[in-house]
Amino acid sequence: MNIAEQVLEGSRLALSRVLTYIENDQPEGREALKALFPHTGKAHIVGVTGAPGTGKSSLVNRLAYYYRHPPEGEPKRVAVVAVDPSSPFTGGAILGDRIRMRDLAGDPGVFIRSMASRGALGGLARTTAGLVQALDAAGFDIVFIETVGAGQAEVDVARLAHTTLVVEAPGLGDDVQAIKAGILEIADILVVNKADRPGADATVRALTEMLKMAHPTQETIMHHGQRMVIEVGARREDAPLWVPPVVRTVAVENEGIDDLAQAIARHRAHLQETGEWQIRDRVRLQSELENLLRDTLMQRWRATVSADVYRATLEQVFSRRLAPSDAVAQLLDGAPAA
């Protein structure tokens, strides 16, 4: 039985090994993903993002516990990919795991993986996508992707996720306002965590006001900032718009977690009813395919060019005698395979 089959049979050890292969960009990881690919597409992928200090980890921890011990219905299997900008020498990721694992330790229906962002040798978004695919194929019903910070990385996460939670907390300093504006556009659900703190009402009001001003359009909801042309669409023309709800939580007190889980369930139902679920899935796969095409074309082309010619062209660029765009034209129109 190969490792992909072991993952499909439910082996945690095999899954851990596959995730490590993917993180290290090893051929075994690519082979496993190929074998696992037909079994993907079932998990609900939920991105959780927001500024430092908002309590994202606690929130994900509580949500995972909720899904494992739901008030009604069957427990769901939950995986967490924590994309932490931590590095081996501080052990930050390991500490994070320990905190998170306290309530969930020993539960076979939970799988938590911390990834050091510097460990993503194949690029952060691509590596995260691979980890999520493996967890999806392994049968986890919900896969959380947790990221720290605000910026391009969060937009990339939103592209991977079906549902993106943006977490805020009252009183985090002057820059918070500016950040809210940027990530509001990728939010499907806004969470005001630490809602028992002073200023929570003001934060909820500010977010609600911003949402009113935003006038969400079909396009921003569909693409969340991505300009890619979708080759095969499926959205119903008359589908209702999703207006992101603002949910209050106090994760450490376990308050509001049920409301948040219900909002996540409502968003999932919305995605499926409107055809958005399928569109987000397709956008993600098309983007993955195109990045792979780009890399492969580059590799094949490099194999046709003499190292001396390439180096000489680079030297002309380094000395500012040749602009990069002219260098591209010169390399491609001189090279045999171009």
Place this chain on the structure above:
Amino acid sequence: MNIAEQVLEGSRLALSRVLTYIENDQPEGREALKALFPHTGKAHIVGVTGAPGTGKSSLVNRLAYYYRHPPEGEPKRVAVVAVDPSSPFTGGAILGDRIRMRDLAGDPGVFIRSMASRGALGGLARTTAGLVQALDAAGFDIVFIETVGAGQAEVDVARLAHTTLVVEAPGLGDDVQAIKAGILEIADILVVNKADRPGADATVRALTEMLKMAHPTQETIMHHGQRMVIEVGARREDAPLWVPPVVRTVAVENEGIDDLAQAIARHRAHLQETGEWQIRDRVRLQSELENLLRDTLMQRWRATVSADVYRATLEQVFSRRLAPSDAVAQLLDGAPAA
């Protein structure tokens, strides 16, 4: 006189227009950059990054003022590219400009440009690189790139910059520790701003400890996490290592700005003495060239493939019958130009 010539002559209006062309990924921007390229490579590019609430904007503002009114020597021309995750509907970027401009308004030796990250149609890092090149050619001696957040975007900034400042502030919450770990690796200079606040000593100590543990190697300093093979190197084998200093500032009180400016000057001298300056320049240009090659190869290949074949292959991927890597093989080995 074309617009690039006007920029070289010092026209602020022409510069503004070129920056807008670049930000909108318009052909006029690419043309201008081509003409400006021979005049680049002189500016000291300084990245300023750190978590929200650390006071980065105030710090950049004070540094800019310092360079315009130095205690000795000639004033330097200063440009600032602020990469803010703000969006048009909130006006966050505009507000940021107003605050920053107060001390610098009307000074022709200062140019400030805010960029909404969603406005970077050609990709955030590529657009920022273009803006920096235009400002470099326009004769600014120092170009600051200010980013909000922590994560991949900051690593990309570090690749653009000669010198990267990582800004911290005391008491920003639980997640700060984890973030420090990740961005420590890209830091050339660590700044503890708001150093008059309680906890500043502890923050300085923690950073100093982390630096001791990090044991910087030639490789991490050279590549800051980038795995690219440098085709043409220039670093002296026996060059001394740079150990990032920790500098305390209180930007709003204008305290420590001179120390910080001296640390920046020392780093610049270090880069030039060791050959690092040239290496960072080359890494940046090579990366730019290779991204451009990748995009051009993809465009040319797309032009050779029938839309129907492409769409049919995508459909097979969407339905999970064909893994993306198999789809790439099928497309390239079936396509005439591959």
